[in-house]
Amino acid sequence: MTPLRPMHCCFNRGDSVPGGDTERGGGEELGSAMMGRTTALSGRGEGLRGLALPASNDFTDGGLRAWLVVAGASLTLLPSFGLITAIGTLQDHWTQYQLQQYMTRDISWISGLLFYIWLAASLVIGPWFDRHGPRWLMLCGSVGFVLMHLLLAECSLYWQLMLACSLIGGFSGAMLSTTALATVALWFEERRGFAQGIAMAGSSLGGLLIPMILRITFPKYGYAWSMRILALMTAMCLAIGNLLVRGRHKAHPGAIISFHMFRSLPVALFAASVVGLEMVLFLAQVLLPTYATLQPAYPPDTSFYVLAVCNGASCLGRLGPGYASDKLGRFNTLLAMILFTLVSTAAAWLPFGHTSLGALYAFSALFGFGTGSWMALIPACIGQLCPPGEFGRYYGGIYFLASFATLVGVPMGGALLESVSGMAMIGLCCGVLGVSLGLFLLSRWALLGRRWVLWERV
Numbered sequence: 001m002t003p004l005r006p007m008h009c010c011f012n013r014g015d016s017v018p019g020g021d022t023e024r025g026g027g028e029e030l031g032s033a034m035m036g037r038t039t040a041l042s043g044r045g046e047g048l049r050g051l052a053l054p055a056s057n058d059f060t061d062g063g064l065r066a067w068l069v070v071a072g073a074s075l076t077l078l079p080s081f082g083l084i085t086a087i088g089t090l091q092d093h094w095t096q097y098q099l100q101q102y103m104t105r106d107i108s109w110i111s112g113l114l115f116y117i118w119l120a121a122s123l124v125i126g127p128w129f130d131r132h133g134p135r136w137l138m139l140c141g142s143v144g145f146v147l148m149h150l151l152l153a154e155c156s157l158y159w160q161l162m163l164a165c166s167l168i169g170g171f172s173g174a175m176l177s178t179t180a181l182a183t184v185a186l187w188f189e190e191r192r193g194f195a196q197g198i199a200m201a202g203s204s205l206g207g208l209l210i211p212m213i214l215r216i217t218f219p220k221y222g223y224a225w226s227m228r229i230l231a232l233m234t235a236m237c238l239a240i241g242n243l244l245v246r247g248r249h250k251a252h253p254g255a256i257i258s259f260h261m262f263r264s265l266p267v268a269l270f271a272a273s274v275v276g277l278e279m280v281l282f283l284a285q286v287l288l289p290t291y292a293t294l295q296p297a298y299p300p301d302t303s304f305y306v307l308a309v310c311n312g313a314s315c316l317g318r319l320g321p322g323y324a325s326d327k328l329g330r331f332n333t334l335l336a337m338i339l340f341t342l343v344s345t346a347a348a349w350l351p352f353g354h355t356s357l358g359a360l361y362a363f364s365a366l367f368g369f370g371t372g373s374w375m376a377l378i379p380a381c382i383g384q385l386c387p388p389g390e391f392g393r394y395y396g397g398i399y400f401l402a403s404f405a406t407l408v409g410v411p412m413g414g415a416l417l418e419s420v421s422g423m424a425m426i427g428l429c430c431g432v433l434g435v436s437l438g439l440f441l442l443s444r445w446a447l448l449g450r451r452w453v454l455w456e457r458v
Helices: 027-044 062-077 080-098 103-118 122-132 135-152 158-187 192-244 264-295 300-327 330-351 357-385 392-420 422-447
Strands: none
Touching: 027 330, 027 392, 062 080, 062 158, 062 192, 080 192, 080 264, 080 422, 103 122, 103 158, 103 264, 103 330, 122 135, 122 158, 122 392, 135 158, 135 192, 158 192, 158 264, 158 357, 158 392, 192 300, 192 330, 264 300, 264 357, 264 392, 264 422, 300 330, 300 357, 300 392, 330 422, 357 392, 392 422
């Protein structure tokens, strides 16, 4: 069997690369070797232009300061992205109490708009990060996110929940998540998949803890005090996160909002694939608890526990595949995990989710493991596609496109779940996953110089 050959980075010829020293002090020999490798590969097509990282990169890929940044990013993502992964618990509560007079598809617009703003705001926040670093974004996002929880404690009307959760939560959450992930990308290159996986494991832990906390506090203290308890937990995590998350590169004054990265075929196809992946991810995270609640044969607590199982398994999905991606290639690993999730959804949730509680829990674990790996590997792949110092702009542009899918996908899934059947919603997930898998295969093909090569580390 031919060994996997490493391929590290793809970016456009017009992109600027900041100066610096050779990574790990390799000096002229390493720089010459990398340049020679790039020249040898350059004739294979567009996807290979500039594949080798320039000698100007000086990622630390470790050390106390770098791992403290990862720890801070993980604590930042615990309450922020953790809320995203646990939002289905809140929506299920709103459906039964504050907004019981509304239909599921109407309530789904609250979370749908939250996801849209969260992802779309990255278009502005990413370039701002590239220009100014993480400090003020972290501070403003932290204040806004704690404020959102305090306001949610006072909300009882539809428009109030829309304003507090969707608008304030969306913008402040985007500041926190984009900054945390972009900062980790500044410190790691060879071990970026594992580092991003550890950082994103914080969101899985949050997605596991938040439903369990609400499960205990809702009946004991009521909705309002449950939100205040979450606000306190959020403030503690974000305070430590602000102390630990630090940038390391000089600002890039040329970083502006731009879509020119989509002129690269690998980037354009990758972005199109991410649109579908994010739609399925958020649709399932929001509607899985409601799906469980609507099954008359299942206990009332099922909605809490399926989400907890999903998020617990996603923590393993962010760590294991993230570590493997640094050895096997990030695109290769993500491809395998998309296929794994598609097979799990079609084989477990579609035929057995409504008839067997055990099958629903098994699917929740498999789906959580698969989608958890996406959360770690997508940012790692973006870092592989972009020039050093422009992660924020590429991340923001790609997730801006993905935001439109979440805006329509979650309400569409809610309408199918309520008006047609759970099978229709699951069928939608399978169809979108299949299209995303095909687009991702094409992205890998373009990155390899429009060649179908299996044993290539990319």
